[in-house]
Amino acid sequence: MGYAFIDTVGILGNILSTGREIQVECAECKGLHRFTAAEIAGLAEKVGREFNLLNRRCRCRLTPGCTGWNRFFFRSGVYRPLFTPEQSGRWSDEARAARMSLPPTTL
Numbered sequence: 001m002g003y004a005f006i007d008t009v010g011i012l013g014n015i016l017s018t019g020r021e022i023q024v025e026c027a028e029c030k031g032l033h034r035f036t037a038a039e040i041a042g043l044a045e046k047v048g049r050e051f052n053l054l055n056r057r058c059r060c061r062l063t064p065g066c067t068g069w070n071r072f073f074f075r076s077g078v079y080r081p082l083f084t085p086e087q088s089g090r091w092s093d094e095a096r097a098a099r100m101s102l103p104p105t106t107l
């Protein structure tokens with residue numbers, strides 16, 4: 001499985017035409033949601049079939065009050081990240097920077 005595959009596997013039109021299974025996972029609350037085809041179709045209606053889930057994330061809606069991020073995974077045998085190692089590194093850096101930052105009102 002090469003890089004070209006992950007570039008296109010998360011395009012909503014491709015997900016719908018192949019019946020690819022997609023889920024989100026939250027690193028914070030360990031929540032998990034598997035999308036139905038209807039949910040993907042609903043998303044495609046809002047953002048278009050060309051929209052690519054690659055390297056996207058959204059605020060957690062799996063657990064009320066959770067401030068974590070949901071990351072996308074696609075099924076190819078097992079569930080695999082729908083984000084690149086580079087993007088994962090950037091997200092980790094951001095989280096680390098946020099933890100190291102004093103609240104703006106501290107000083």
Ligand SMILES: [Zn+2]
Nearest residue numbers: 026029060066
């Ligand atoms: Zn969460």
